[in-house]
Amino acid sequence: MRRRLHDTPVGRLTLVADDTGLVAILWPDDDPRRVPLPSLVDAPDAPLLSDTARQLDAYFGGTLRRFTLPLAPRGTPFQQAVWRALATIPYGETRSYGDIARQIGRPAAVRAVGAANGRNPISVVIPCHRVIGAGGALTGFAGGLAAKRHLLALEGPARLL
Template identity: 70%
Template sequence: MLHRTTLASPVGALTLVADETALVAILWPDDRTGRVPLEATADNPDHPVLAAAATQLADYFAGTRTTFDLPLSPRGTAFQRDVWRALDAIPYGETRSYADIARAIGRPTATRAVGAANGRNPISIVTPCHRVIGRSGALTGFAGGLAAKQHLLAHEQR
């Protein structure tokens, strides 16, 4: 059984999900069913990982935190986890293209696969998939919606 709590945020109510020891997901208010496959969850706002995640996310939205220090356990394929680790390396306030991420993981021709893995990132915001944009600089698909992506990018530019 996984533990969950909901956090009000400037980009909507986020559902935080943890196993016994680590954060496994941050879900958007209108998240597509099945985007992040999870087993049953139960409300547990006092779970220590969820409490730490809620505090750090609140600090991020308040502008006092630029990095996160949380135990993470994203569930995905080896390729997806490689992409998500590359996302973790994008500094606060900066962006990268899907092609940049493909090159960073040693798969320069896998731009579309990188886009698909980015879209399945289970730990949005903490693993900053919002920092990935199109090669032209255009905002592209985002699980939380383009308005949320724009908000997060603008927040990091302040």
């Protein structure tokens, strides 16, 4: 797997890809157990990593609302279902963990949805930051609550501003 470090307004992110797609976007202080990966090779000029960096820059610059990257997140079938549901949350909107649980047909699995959300390996692109507590509270986020606030403020969800 290849990696590239990329500076953003929320910190230096580690972009990771394999031959099939983007595998991970890791936070500066990410716990390596959150998204276990094999050893990585520095490849700052890899085309997919360069495209990811370009799209992230456009997103943080306010000119990109939808990423168009091949994704290859690794996880259990349940995690994959949660991550697919996260990917459907429109830019500028939020959902609760209960909303996601209902969307995947597992309304009682709110806590499991929260755990899968926390294991989302492709932060920002798969927008786990758009998931909030049922009462509108900001809840845990792998990049930290300051980064989550930044991302939500950038997108401007009406319920949070």
